[in-house]
Amino acid sequence: MIELIFPDGSKRAFDDGASGRDVAASIAKSLEKRALLVRLDGQLLDLDRALPGGGTFEILTRESPDALEVIRHDASHVLAQAVQELFPGTQVTIGPAIEDGFYYDFARDEPFSLDDLATIEARMAEIVDRDEKIVREVWDRDEAIAHFRGIGEAYKAEIISDLPGDEVITVYRQGDWKDLCLGPHLPSTRHVGKAFKLTKLAGAYWRGDHRNAQLQRIYGTAWASEADLEAHLKRIEEAERRDHRRIGRAMDLFHLQEEARGMIFWHPKGWTLYRTVESYMRRRVEADGYVEVKAPQIMDRGLWEKSGHWEKFGQAMFTCETTEGEELAVKPMNCPGHVQIFNFGQKSYRDLPLRMAEFGACHRYEPSGALHGIMRLRAFTQDDAHIFCREDQIEAETTKFVKLLNSVYSDFGLDLHSVKLALRPDIRAGSDEVWDIAEAKLDRAARQAVNMEVEPLPGEGAFYGPKLEFHLRDAIGRTWQCGTLQLDFVLPERLDAEYVAEDGSKQRPVMLHRAICGSMERFLGVAIENYAGAFPLWLAPTQAVVASITSDADDYAREVAAALKAAGLRVELDLRNEKINYKVREHSLAKTPVIAAVGRREAETRALAIRRLGTEGQTVLPLDEAVAALADEAIPPDLARAALRG
């Protein structure tokens, strides 16, 4: 007998060999019908599998998030079956569930075409309709290898060969189609449902290694219900509407062109936005005890060799050779420059922590395929800073940084979503002992500073030290990594940074590399998409447009614009001979937050009618009051807080 403990705390005994389905049936026929999977002591199991023992027990239906993941996983199996039915000779590799959907990687000489997707989708629907039972089988390892080799599935055979010897080999069968899989799965293909859609074709490397064969990946999305699928497709549309490249063009913020791949031509409005954010960041770091510096853009190759960057990233640096034979490199990052400034003259323990900031313009020869709008560039500017400090100051500095980062993000309407700790990579500088210390210290500091779980990422750290990654979430739920904090014992050593300690001895400082925006350009891209171009007043490149209704009001319109400008607002004056409807529409589409239409009525009463973006109707105020109110609202959030504190 086995004893099961149900979610409500009740306990019941069942015969050995009872399956989840038996249990469900014993409770209610309707539950058996809706049951898809069970969870036993935290582990998901197939509904028809004999329960291996007792424990806490739960029956999962379609509504459970865990079931959705299995639906997606099964959708990938149905995809693979459909592809193999339609395109014999195609090899299967792996096909997991992912966020919002699934994919499957295939090995096939012919490329799939976009037209094939519709055909495959139709076949998938057929397989769902066939309602094939999905059956779990335990196979002998060698037989499994021989089987998959025998039917020409070299990748599957390789996967099994690489599994640890004691691993149970399970094969799931749906109809006459079989796949090696850990499971669990739904009882039959019908339960996958029809709320799926194949979305894109892509290339991917076998086992994620670019030295391996290139496979063809088919992506799909799958949901528990048609309504969920619809909602998902709507979200995608919304994201496309917010694409920073699209808005950048529509709002005339910037452009890119092939003569300068991966570099931005900022237009006047875009540059206004950029400078607004830069000024804000400058105030924030200054207020937080940083000093700002500027290091050379191009430095001798020798310095990069010494720092270790040449060896690891030399291929990705822009270099030049002078007529006198010097070899120079355009800086790909700012740390070596900052260490030079630290090293100039003597530093005392009294100078620590020394927080050295720079809006550092960096150039990196990024692979062509990595470039993405203004999110991933070859020329970008980091809101960089290096904190030189003692080991015992790491935690306090980390806490201080996280506080600043949170405050900055919230000023842009963004929420910190997750924090990850990237640990030592395979290729790295510094001894294992140093890494042990660095990882432990940063981990502890992070736990103390961050009010959430810190997910470890093995092998993802920088070559000189472990790295905290701050991922933020925008208005429609997408996440982006912008902020980072990296702990570095290596560069101070390599570049001979020292300070004089209390006892007169020379000591090595620790370096914290940190950025909040990461790259100013990427952060602006995130901000553009987050606000969909409809910026709050303090960020909007054009804050207000004064539009005349008839030419009688031109003089008053000029006066209004001048008054707003004098109050520090970024104003445009629209005196064109156009109907007010036309002007309102045009400036609304341009996402101008404030439109002040000025006609005879306003001129006579010296009033201002203000129309807000996204609303109908106007607020009428006396001119002086309106100007004061707008000027007040346009104050950046940090200055507004400072004013409030008095």
Next chain:
RNA sequence: GCCGCCUUAGCUCAGCCGGUAGAGCGGCGCAUUCGUAAUGCGUAGGUCAGGUGUUCGAGUCACCUAGGCGGCACCA
């Protein structure tokens, strides 16, 4: 860099089986002075990304190159 797709007017996009290029918006000109999301009329814009080839004939077919897009790989 790798795989796939795409590139037609300033922008968004039509253009069938290969027969010699179109729309809307925008621009420019003229008229219109109008009260909160498109006033009317007129007009000018194109080596169809670049190149080579097939063909009597190429925006359309093939190949090459460049760039963009979606993934992958990379990301100090």
